[in-house]
Amino acid sequence: MGNKQTVFTPEQLDAYQDCTFFTRKEILRLFYRYRDLAPQLVPLDYTDKPDVTLPYELIGSMPELKDNPFRQRIAEVFSENGDGNMTLDDFLDMFSVLSEMAPRDLKAYYAFKIYDFNNDDYICKSDLEKTVNKLTRNELTPEEVSLVCEKVIYEADVDNDGKLSLEDFQHMIIRAPDFLSTFHIRI
Amino acid sequence: ITKKSKHHSTQLSCCTECLQGASFRRFGNTLSEYFHLLQLRHKTLKTIGAKFGTSVLSYFLFLKWLLIFNISFLVNFSFITIPQFVAAEPNNLSFMGLELLTGAGYFQQTVLYYGFYTNATIGKIENGSSYNMQLAYIFSVGIYFVICFLTLLFSMAKSFSRNFTNPHTHSGNASKLLCTWDFNITIEKSVKLTQKNLSTQIKVQNTRILNFSLTQRVVRIVIHLVSWVASLGTAVAACGGVYFLSINNLKLFVKEHKNDLESQAAMLVLPVATSLLNAFIPFFYSWLGHLERFQTPGHQIYNLLLPNSVLFLMCSLINKLWLFCMTWLMQPHIIDACIQEIWLVFFLRIIGTTVCVSLGLPEFDIGRNVLDLIYAQTLTWIGILFSPLLPGIQMISFSIVFYVKKVSLLMNCQPPRKVWRTAQMTTSFMFLLFFPSFLGVLSLFSHTFRIKPSEECGPFRGLSSMYAAVSEWIEILENYTASKWVVWIYHNLISSELFFFILSVVVMLQILLPLGHLALGTSAKGNILHTVGRINCTSRPPPRSPR
Numbered sequence A: 001m002g003n004k005q006t007v008f009t010p011e012q013l014d015a016y017q018d019c020t021f022f023t024r025k026e027i028l029r030l031f032y033r034y035r036d037l038a039p040q041l042v043p044l045d046y047t048d049k050p051d052v053t054l055p056y057e058l059i060g061s062m063p064e065l066k067d068n069p070f071r072q073r074i075a076e077v078f079s080e081n082g083d084g085n086m087t088l089d090d091f092l093d094m095f096s097v098l099s100e101m102a103p104r105d106l107k108a109y110y111a112f113k114i115y116d117f118n119n120d121d122y123i124c125k126s127d128l129e130k131t132v133n134k135l136t137r138n139e140l141t142p143e144e145v146s147l148v149c150e151k152v153i154y155e156a157d158v159d160n161d162g163k164l165s166l167e168d169f170q171h172m173i174i175r176a177p178d179f180l181s182t183f184h185i186r187i
Numbered sequence B: 001i002t003k004k005s006k007h008h009s010t011q012l013s014c015c016t017e018c019l020q021g022a023s024f025r026r027f028g029n030t031l032s033e034y035f036h037l038l039q040l041r042h043k044t045l046k047t048i049g050a051k052f053g054t055s056v057l058s059y060f061l062f063l064k065w066l067l068i069f070n071i072s073f074l075v076n077f078s079f080i081t082i083p084q085f086v087a088a089e090p091n092n093l094s095f096m097g098l099e100l101l102t103g104a105g106y107f108q109q110t111v112l113y114y115g116f117y118t119n120a121t122i123g124k125i126e127n128g129s130s131y132n133m134q135l136a137y138i139f140s141v142g143i144y145f146v147i148c149f150l151t152l153l154f155s156m157a158k159s160f161s162r163n164f165t166n167p168h169t170h171s172g173n174a175s176k177l178l179c180t181w182d183f184n185i186t187i188e189k190s191v192k193l194t195q196k197n198l199s200t201q202i203k204v205q206n207t208r209i210l211n212f213s214l215t216q217r218v219v220r221i222v223i224h225l226v227s228w229v230a231s232l233g234t235a236v237a238a239c240g241g242v243y244f245l246s247i248n249n250l251k252l253f254v255k256e257h258k259n260d261l262e263s264q265a266a267m268l269v270l271p272v273a274t275s276l277l278n279a280f281i282p283f284f285y286s287w288l289g290h291l292e293r294f295q296t297p298g299h300q301i302y303n304l305l306l307p308n309s310v311l312f313l314m315c316s317l318i319n320k321l322w323l324f325c326m327t328w329l330m331q332p333h334i335i336d337a338c339i340q341e342i343w344l345v346f347f348l349r350i351i352g353t354t355v356c357v358s359l360g361l362p363e364f365d366i367g368r369n370v371l372d373l374i375y376a377q378t379l380t381w382i383g384i385l386f387s388p389l390l391p392g393i394q395m396i397s398f399s400i401v402f403y404v405k406k407v408s409l410l411m412n413c414q415p416p417r418k419v420w421r422t423a424q425m426t427t428s429f430m431f432l433l434f435f436p437s438f439l440g441v442l443s444l445f446s447h448t449f450r451i452k453p454s455e456e457c458g459p460f461r462g463l464s465s466m467y468a469a470v471s472e473w474i475e476i477l478e479n480y481t482a483s484k485w486v487v488w489i490y491h492n493l494i495s496s497e498l499f500f501f502i503l504s505v506v507v508m509l510q511i512l513l514p515l516g517h518l519a520l521g522t523s524a525k526g527n528i529l530h531t532v533g534r535i536n537c538t539s540r541p542p543p544r545s546p547r
Helices: A010-019 A024-037 A071-078 A088-097 A104-115 A125-136 A142-156 A166-174 B002-034 B042-052 B054-086 B105-109 B133-163 B173-178 B188-206 B214-253 B260-267 B269-295 B298-329 B334-359 B366-383 B390-412 B422-432 B434-449 B467-477 B484-494 B497-520 B524-531
Strands: none
Touching: A010 A024, A010 B002, A024 A088, A071 A088, A071 A104, A088 A104, A104 A125, A104 A166, A125 A142, A125 B188, A142 A166, A142 B188, B042 B054, B042 B188, B042 B390, B054 B133, B054 B366, B054 B390, B054 B422, B133 B422, B133 B434, B133 B467, B133 B497, B214 B269, B366 B390, B366 B422, B366 B434, B422 B434, B467 B484
């Protein structure tokens, strides 16, 4: 399979290998998954680096993402413009960070960005409330949600500014060893 | 625009640092593409993770790891079985159906058994170099254990460094709930179930009672004590019962030799009894665990789960090993016991999995199943000296178990409701594997040095001990000047007690040092994270492909 593919030039494949945590075979497999979302939009020949972007609706309909409460945020974080529409590079980036091989710091960085709904580099109380609501499918009353968010900020906020910075979040992640195996999507 | 240019500049600086490791990674990737085994059942694992989440998936990953771990038996296979095929004698016994259950009979005259191996030095070419079967046997079994041990140590160190967390820091339960959403779960029903569980946990936590009244505390302690006494008592009772059964077995069941088939079937009574006990006692322990959780308030689960389940697991393991030893003592050869045990456990497992559906146990009991795997691996290690191909049989058994468990899981079970600390439990399972390996090494040493090998069969017939083959070989070597260094190594390292003392100290340190970290409450990794000011390659996103 290695030398017979015509989708990418060998240099492109090597560059993708270096920049993601995937092998050549996996990159090609992911390319075909990307293409299956919209065969009429994605060409089979990527050697001239075409500028193809798939809309968020197609990405969000993938079986790996369609029932994930955070699929919109994931697509927004990994897309170039922050609107959820992804090129092939964004697509590979996303699944590379969510794969087994990505290190803890990288995953923590992106998890932080996913939970930061208003993109201000801090997880404030409103971000936390939105997260809790997504996690519990809006089953909790606003008072309960508020109580949980206050508890989280109380426990995790080290510099006492009322919101969580990246360092606070990483400090929290260290105490949750399951994070590496749960922040993982198998594709 | 500023945001994007900042992104690009970090991309470029990252790229140059990344390239240093790039060629290494490319080589590793090419290698892994050839190892198709690593892609073993990717789809199956994905399906299981999608429906049940990471905790149940960890059992299947552990099983897959054990499967690959047993591949090291190829060392044995190549060094002793292939030469044995060259010098094989014809097999006189006939194949009856019962062999698949007992492991004796026809199989005794094949390469599966120690007795079949020749004690000659095999030489096919006239005046050519010959192959000393005795030395090959000892060294290949020794190398197998060394490989196993190193692999275990390495895997445990890797798992520990990945999953290390300091249990003494007051980890907030609230924050834990927020950063452990399982992204593996992709089936709608399971997602809804997980969300429901999460909201229940949050509600319970919010209404947490901080102080218990005195009566509640007393009740909790009493329940603890009762369950501990019950589990220990069951273990002791089962061990005692099997001991008496084994002593009286010969008197009760083995009468005159009617014929070969009947006498072999009579030998099966004890293993069947012990296997039935092995099958049902873990259910009893699970029930005890359920009882305890039912009695105590919900949010106490997090504190109790770890110590009690570990106690039950240890009890079960000791129980099983004791029962196995009793079976072994009644057998003429240990390998009969091992193979019988493996097959019976295997069959009972399959029967049990299908039968238990009707008993209504809907959740997959991870602890009990992992214990089965550890027990099977222990049997392999104990019996490897007398049946070099035992890991091969184990691999076949594990593959079938993988398939059967997967089918029964997908058909019968529902996603887990309780919290299961995946990372910590996985590390402790690997740690738990160390003790059986010590047992295997102990059995190896005792057989090599103490016990006189049998006179009529096997590669060591006629010698006073297995080790005598090595010492004889060293005496021969002393006459050749070219191999003086081998003799020196032998006299100063292998025969000296000091070397073994130092070796065992080093090994103990490797195992106990991580435990010491836990006890002292230091967190090396946490300090490193906090003092990182420099952005290195791994803490920034990998660059996109150049446009």
